[in-house]
Amino acid sequence: MELHQLQYVIEIARHNHFTRAAEEICVSQSTLSQQVTKLEEELGVKLFDRTTRTVRPTPAGEEFIFYAKRILSDIERAKNRMQEYAGLSKGKIKIGAINSMSNLANIIVNFQKDYPGLNIMIVEEGSYKLLEMLQTLQIDIAIITPPVEMNLQTTADIYELIDDDLVLVTPKNHPLAQRDKIDLAEAAQEKFIFPSRTHSAYNLALQACRDANFDPDIVCESSSLYSRFDLVSKEMGVSLVSSKGVKSSDNDKVSTIALTKSIKKPTVLALLKHTYHPPAVMAFRDYILDSVSFKQA
Template sequence: MELQQMRYVVAVAETSNFTRAAEQCLVVQSALSHQIARLERELGAKLFDRTSRRVRLTPAGEAFLPAARQALDAAERARAEVAAVAGEIRGRLAIGAIPTVAAIDLPTTLKHFHLRHRQVRISLRSGASEELIERVRQGTLDIAFLGLPVGVRPKGVRGRELARGDLVAVVAPGHPLVDEDRVDLHQLSDEPFVDFPPGSAARAQSDEAFAAAAVRREVAFEVTTVDFMARLIRQGLGIGLLPAAFVSELPDLPVLQIRDAPARMEHLIWSRFPPSPAAAAFLSALGISSEPSGGQ
């Protein structure tokens, strides 16, 4: 069993197509097919069901794929560790971030890191905090930037708090409350809201604040991205609650300060296990020690 064969299996699984997988791996399709067939003979099981229309993993393929990915990651990590001894940072850096991260300028930070460490392949995944925590636990992300209600600490990872602040109400231009210096949750309770889905950390911080104020509200529009939220608000369909530190990204939308505002904390998390050279270098660039005494 060879690492190259595992790469071919992963490529076919990800593309669901032998031709595209061969192009991705920079080999001719016949060579890729031959190597996968060799691997299937060695394993004594078919990894793919192939028809003229589709390619999909067999049950044996489903079982093999996670182990193949782990083996490839381990080989890449080994090469990166050896290179680091010689002072070269290389390998993969997989980062996750909520859409409203505001504690740092993430695009600028990634640009500076890339210019300094050009041998590192950076990837970024945007998502909800709870999804990103699980991906860091599983090792598919090295580092993640989260937004959580005050007092909530992510489990099974190491990390640190980056910032905390209040949420503000974001409304359409011309909204009746736009001239108010400050409002409270009772004044907002009759408004339709645009918010994130139930069960998400972003939704929880708002729900908990309204519950604490003994105020009921209607969430008429549930969305997963800030861009879509802002588009609905611009049309006057509802109002939203967003971090005060983030709303400068939406300069065309009026912002209302809230007396009894929900609060949230931004966290940076990473794995409980020793970080890769690339992840350690990124944490160091942020002024954070990756040693166990520096996290949870």
């Protein structure tokens, strides 16, 4: 059994497809298939049920994947521990972030200039997926909007990066567009464009509407903030977004209206509690906290 075979199995399970997994890890499909078959023969069990359309792990495969992830994670952690001996001249940081933190790229660029030996990997996902990746050690740091229904402080150290508010975004010619501020209940009859359900902002916006005594008519969901602005500008509906997200969009075809009842949308940095964090990770945490206005949650 070789380490690359473990990674192959994990990628196949992630994509449920040999071709897509092969493309992800830059090997041929035939090589991938041969290596998995070789591993199955060595273990004496079938790891995947294969059909012409999809690939699914068998029960044995599910358990093998659990151990494979743990083995590869332990190896990565061992490498990270060695950073203590190399200082900050080498190492890797895996950062998971929602796509609404507009100044993250500038922070990362400046950090890398200060620590040119460090390799930085960025994963953009919704908050729920990023929390899952943090818990399974697939990323070192999660930059998220904390889900309203979760108490993250039981499992993670939380640092507030941005304290923001939701605003209503409408097309320029919308009847509400000339208003500076409205009660959200006034938008009860509007069609809404919501964040994807993989983003905690979905539940935040949904709860805001319900607190205003209506269930929103959601006609579209999108994981892209900029797609939501574009859809609003094309008069598909209205959307609840962060005020800082509006400033970063540079879209002059929409109007922004403040809400009379403030609805907070914080962005936080999360690190797992009771987990070893290598020097590079802690250096980035300190760097980003120094780069933005923050308070520890």
